[in-house]
Amino acid sequence: MNAEPAAPRRAVQMFALAGIPAIEPGADLGALVGDAIEAATGGLCAGDVVVVCQKIVSKAEGRIVRLDDVEPSARARDFASSFGKQAQMIELALREATEVLRMQGGHLITASGKGVVAANSGIDRSNQTRPGYVTLLPLDADRSASLLREALAARFGAAPAVIVTDTFGRPWRLGQIDFAIGAAGLRVLDDHAGRSDWSGRELEHTVIAVADQLAAAAGLLMGKADGLPAVLVRGYSYAAGSEDAGDLVRPRDQDLFR
Amino acid sequence: MNAEPAAPRRAVQMFALAGIPAIEPGADLGALVGDAIEAATGGLCAGDVVVVCQKIVSKAEGRIVRLDDVEPSARARDFASSFGKQAQMIELALREATEVLRMQGGHLITASGKGVVAANSGIDRSNQTRPGYVTLLPLDADRSASLLREALAARFGAAPAVIVTDTFGRPWRLGQIDFAIGAAGLRVLDDHAGRSDWSGRELEHTVIAVADQLAAAAGLLMGKADGLPAVLVRGYSYAAGSEDAGDLVRPRDQDLFR
Numbered sequence A, B: 001m002n003a004e005p006a007a008p009r010r011a012v013q014m015f016a017l018a019g020i021p022a023i024e025p026g027a028d029l030g031a032l033v034g035d036a037i038e039a040a041t042g043g044l045c046a047g048d049v050v051v052v053c054q055k056i057v058s059k060a061e062g063r064i065v066r067l068d069d070v071e072p073s074a075r076a077r078d079f080a081s082s083f084g085k086q087a088q089m090i091e092l093a094l095r096e097a098t099e100v101l102r103m104q105g106g107h108l109i110t111a112s113g114k115g116v117v118a119a120n121s122g123i124d125r126s127n128q129t130r131p132g133y134v135t136l137l138p139l140d141a142d143r144s145a146s147l148l149r150e151a152l153a154a155r156f157g158a159a160p161a162v163i164v165t166d167t168f169g170r171p172w173r174l175g176q177i178d179f180a181i182g183a184a185g186l187r188v189l190d191d192h193a194g195r196s197d198w199s200g201r202e203l204e205h206t207v208i209a210v211a212d213q214l215a216a217a218a219g220l221l222m223g224k225a226d227g228l229p230a231v232l233v234r235g236y237s238y239a240a241g242s243e244d245a246g247d248l249v250r251p252r253d254q255d256l257f258r
Helices: A028-039 A056-062 A076-081 A085-097 A141-156 A209-218 B028-042 B053-059 B074-083 B087-095 B139-158 B210-219
Strands: A011-016 A050-055 A065-066 A097-104 A107-114 A116-117 A133-135 A161-166 A178-186 A228-236 B011-016 B050-052 B064-066 B097-104 B108-113 B116-118 B133-135 B161-168 B176-186 B232-235
Touching: A011 A028, A011 A209, A028 A050, A028 A228, A050 A056, A050 A141, A050 A209, A056 A133, A056 A141, A056 A161, A076 A085, A076 B210, A085 A097, A085 A107, A116 A141, A116 A161, A116 B028, A116 B097, A141 A161, A141 A178, A161 A209, A178 A209, A178 B210, A209 A228, A209 B108, A209 B210, B011 B028, B011 B210, B028 B053, B028 B139, B028 B232, B050 B053, B050 B139, B053 B097, B053 B139, B053 B161, B064 B139, B087 B097, B087 B139, B116 B161, B133 B176, B139 B176, B161 B210, B176 B210, B210 B232
Parallel strands: A050 A161, B050 B161
Antiparallel strands: A011 A228, A011 B011, A050 A228, A065 A133, A097 A107, A107 A116, A161 A178, B011 B232, B050 B232, B064 B133, B097 B108, B108 B116, B161 B176
């Protein structure tokens, strides 16, 4: 009755990594995330993926700015006063931006870093340990991911894939989800071209943004409100490789919606 | 040393639901998905989420069209011949569309149904059991999700949340991920407004697209190439509610990128 070949049974587990303390500049993320992994699962297995949110990475790397120290430009002041925004925030977002996609109706959507598109260049006010301070995105989140990967490999013997995520809004859809802004140790794009589907026919060219799917999956456990800034994903079979999250950025000339 | 309150340890499991046969129009999805759940995990637990891909829903509902039966309009023929596309596909996509966002450079990006934005109105050629046929998106994927939820509740006693997903590209980023195009039994948006973060400060207004995060998570196991069209997510605590996937569609007047 069943015309399909039996597919292997597969399962993925995700563990929230609890107990990571408030992060201060200079904190040893590798040690703190490693402790949380040990507490949650006893250690790493081959093929594990460790997902950490941008916030703890930015804090550990000292990417923190006191808003009162920022001198807003006329452009930032005009925009902020028109829309009830904070001029220092707008100024910082403009300084971080490599491109302004939209600056209208109180919304400032920019590309920054390797081309990540986000509101206000991903600058974040919430979850701050100190009022009046904001976090900027890591200078190079792929490097941040690599460093964490190396620290965890040194401790546990197995090198996990590592993804750094942030939570962004999307065009066309309400609500935010998590995206990969940094990655190490896995191919962030999985190209299905040339494979066959379950009926033996060759698939149309499909490329899956594996690192973004992992980011969104981990986001299910990264409650913003409950101090869970890291997640361990176990049992997902990814392709090893040296691609980085910059490879997830669509080149401008292939983008219909800028 | 640890300034944070201890967070509860949490874990989520995802099971690929193997053994679902090729779906023909009129197939009893509830029975087939139910069988796969029973084989994978023995049954449903309270709080389970069942995620199924659009393809099997569309096939079961008979949303299949033979391309040779489609008479292309002049507009479809012009566009198709300019860019080496199949005129019947373009014609079908235009018929399904409620809005054309872009029709340029060989790309046809439309909104269809309740406002889901996708290339070619989500019409899909791959994974077909019969060459020359394509699947359209379900007429009402929220209703499809509700019907599956009811069938599974009747069989197992516990009503799971159900999400129907499809795989789409995104602006600004390369690669595709899975999105929720239908949902039943859970609030698709989780509003963090007014909650406190881990330091006790009130969060900025954050709304998480929970159903899209679940769709992307399940996508990790829904290999296009290996006959796994459904996934069971266990251990994720969602809010029950009657919102549907249409609630994930950003209203036109709030959208900066159309």
